[in-house]
Amino acid sequence: MATATGVYHTSYEADLALRKTRAEWIRLGLIVLLVVSAPFLLNPFWLTVANQIGIAIIGAVGLNILVGHTGLISLGHGAFLGVGAYTSAILVTRLEAPTLVAIGVAVAVTTVIGTFFGLPSLRLKGLYLAMATLAAQFILLFAFRNWDFITGGTDAIVVASPEIFGFTLRTDFHWYWVIFGVAALVVFAARNLFRTGLGRAFHAVRDQDIAAAVMGIHVGRQKLLAFAISSGLVGLAGAMTAHYRTIVTWERFTLDVSVLYLAMIIVGGLGSVAGAVYGATFMTVLPAAIQQLARNVRDTIPMLGREIPAIQLIVFGLVIVLFLLFEPRGLDRTWQRVKDYFRLWPFRY
Amino acid sequence: MEQAEVGSAYVETFIQLTITGLANGAILSLAALGFVIVFKATGVINFAQGYFLLVGAYLVWAGMVQFNLPWFFAVIVALVVAVLMGLATERFVLRPLVGENVISVIMVTIGLAFVLQGLVQFIWGTEPRPMPAFIPRGTVELLGVPVTLNRIWAVVIAGAVLAALTLFFQRSRHGIAMRAVADDQQAAMVVGISVRKVFALAWALAAASAVLAGIIVANLFGASGEVAVFGLLVFPVVILGGLDSVPGVMIAGAIIGLLVSYTAGYVGGGLQQVIPYIVLVLILLLRPYGLFGEVRIERV
Numbered sequence: 001m002a003t004a005t006g007v008y009h010t011s012y013e014a015d016l017a018l019r020k021t022r023a024e025w026i027r028l029g030l031i032v033l034l035v036v037s038a039p040f041l042l043n044p045f046w047l048t049v050a051n052q053i054g055i056a057i058i059g060a061v062g063l064n065i066l067v068g069h070t071g072l073i074s075l076g077h078g079a080f081l082g083v084g085a086y087t088s089a090i091l092v093t094r095l096e097a098p099t100l101v102a103i104g105v106a107v108a109v110t111t112v113i114g115t116f117f118g119l120p121s122l123r124l125k126g127l128y129l130a131m132a133t134l135a136a137q138f139i140l141l142f143a144f145r146n147w148d149f150i151t152g153g154t155d156a157i158v159v160a161s162p163e164i165f166g167f168t169l170r171t172d173f174h175w176y177w178v179i180f181g182v183a184a185l186v187v188f189a190a191r192n193l194f195r196t197g198l199g200r201a202f203h204a205v206r207d208q209d210i211a212a213a214v215m216g217i218h219v220g221r222q223k224l225l226a227f228a229i230s231s232g233l234v235g236l237a238g239a240m241t242a243h244y245r246t247i248v249t250w251e252r253f254t255l256d257v258s259v260l261y262l263a264m265i266i267v268g269g270l271g272s273v274a275g276a277v278y279g280a281t282f283m284t285v286l287p288a289a290i291q292q293l294a295r296n297v298r299d300t301i302p303m304l305g306r307e308i309p310a311i312q313l314i315v316f317g318l319v320i321v322l323f324l325l326f327e328p329r330g331l332d333r334t335w336q337r338v339k340d341y342f343r344l345w346p347f348r349y
Numbered sequence: 350m351e352q353a354e355v356g357s358a359y360v361e362t363f364i365q366l367t368i369t370g371l372a373n374g375a376i377l378s379l380a381a382l383g384f385v386i387v388f389k390a391t392g393v394i395n396f397a398q399g400y401f402l403l404v405g406a407y408l409v410w411a412g413m414v415q416f417n418l419p420w421f422f423a424v425i426v427a428l429v430v431a432v433l434m435g436l437a438t439e440r441f442v443l444r445p446l447v448g449e450n451v452i453s454v455i456m457v458t459i460g461l462a463f464v465l466q467g468l469v470q471f472i473w474g475t476e477p478r479p480m481p482a483f484i485p486r487g488t489v490e491l492l493g494v495p496v497t498l499n500r501i502w503a504v505v506i507a508g509a510v511l512a513a514l515t516l517f518f519q520r521s522r523h524g525i526a527m528r529a530v531a532d533d534q535q536a537a538m539v540v541g542i543s544v545r546k547v548f549a550l551a552w553a554l555a556a557a558s559a560v561l562a563g564i565i566v567a568n569l570f571g572a573s574g575e576v577a578v579f580g581l582l583v584f585p586v587v588i589l590g591g592l593d594s595v596p597g598v599m600i601a602g603a604i605i606g607l608l609v610s611y612t613a614g615y616v617g618g619g620l621q622q623v624i625p626y627i628v629l630v631l632i633l634l635l636r637p638y639g640l641f642g643e644v645r646i647e648r649v
Contacts, residue, residue: 073452120633126451127394131588132633135626142623259459266456310470317463324457325445 018191035184039176047172049288051244054179055237056280060264061190061273062233067262068271069194070226071206072121075258076114076133079140080231082253084110084238086144089157089248099162099243106239107232113140114231121223125209137255144250156249159242175244182240186233190273193229202226206271234261263320269330278331286319287312364494366614367607372500374606375507376569380562381583381590381598382514383555389531389593390551393443394451396458399580400465401556405431405563406480407473410572413481420481427560435556439549466577477573480564503565510561514554515595523550531593585625589632591642601640 009015019025038050063077088106091097097105120132144151151157161170169175193199204212205222213219242248260283268279294308327334384398395401408430412423442461446454488495518524529537530547538544566576586605590597605625613621638644 135629138626313467317460320460
């Protein structure tokens, strides 16, 4: 990856800045413009998709802190999403807690549970940790389905549209601002996290845990912290899904969801905050686009309309496999290459 | 008198549960075996193993029902197709990822699992297909308890395959080469073993054993998505047995099978679905290398 030449930092502030060149500021402005104008331009179907993207961004950034930045794998994040959703929904429906309080408690509960299931990471790495978190996924899903006295079992919990500061969030349009406001905050916080000692310690643990320990980093504590932060953010995404969708059922938090979120960060780019955003967008738009496409060609090729679920599965799997084989560092890397191409044009390098 | 009757009913339930558990355990061992072969030789954890089972079951079903082949030929055809699939997986999906980090390797096999699941759904749909009865299905009395024959056959077939593979690993040239590669790839290369061929062989064997396991599972439950769910249960088995141990897999399969069966019989309430995973967590916390796996200690 070529770096820009001719950009000199003459002060520490400039060196530490998140946005360094004018081009970066212009791109940021364009993105803000796009995000702000989107809800006025999109039709209801795509507005719903946009809201799903926003929630997925929160979860994917959270998962990426654990997987991409700290190098620990988790197959249990689908269930952690469920912990957030169930906690918040139960607090609101049974205890009539205010929505914001419920979401706050949900984040705290998910953090604790996520950290608890992260405990095996103190001894285990790689595929063993994958197994341990897989077990967490199945155990939590069992709790959602069978602990009737807390979760209502296999029946769905119905949540009323929430009221925040005297304003009721009912339509997709209202929700859009809340979701993208929170998502922007999360992205900003995550970008900053990796400029602090804590974030750099995560990277050190990922790159070489023994060397990290030699440098005085408490590897175990960093791993648990990564689990805590990551599952806290995923819990936030879960709680928001609960209030946005107004229905909570265990079917939304299966192993497939864990895999979906992992797919997002792999497609986007492991260990990159921007990558998590790209991946969340890509993996949310993809099934929606397939669905729309199939609906359009259903009359000409009826077989395709019938086989949508199967086609979605195949495409989903192929996307994961092909990205890992041909662009293992994800869309983030693609974007860097595109930028380099135009910056260096007409030369190759 | 009454006391004795209650007692004998209790014993009967116990024997029944034990036999069911052992039969399921045998199938689990067989399903887990393909997993262990691949892990032993190549160090890859194959999350698609359950879907290999699924594909195997549907291939045999298609051969017998759609193409009207005698069961023997249907099984042969399924084995050939599955071996080709295993070889293709190794060559085109996993070989490019040699040396990549564990997360990528795990995710690529998960991606593969989705592709296989989608393909099976695309070709054969989602409704369960009853398997034609080519394994006898009657019941026999065993220790005074009625037992279905296909469960006994499952134990016999699984036992025979496991014994054959154990012999293969202990005695045959290729089996020893596989163990050498598993032990140390570079050293194996130095003594002239083709690591590539061993990898290919491992995937071929894994696919073939998955077909056999798939047939047995499908024979019990019909060819449907359930077969792949059975495939997910192999994780607790392989971890309990030790990821690289063939005898470990047999014993762990029996333990998990019995545990599930007793929990279902005596506790119930769906607990039998998660008990294997609770065992999995405990084993990982207390003894991550399993009962019989090679102890590798690395401290940070």
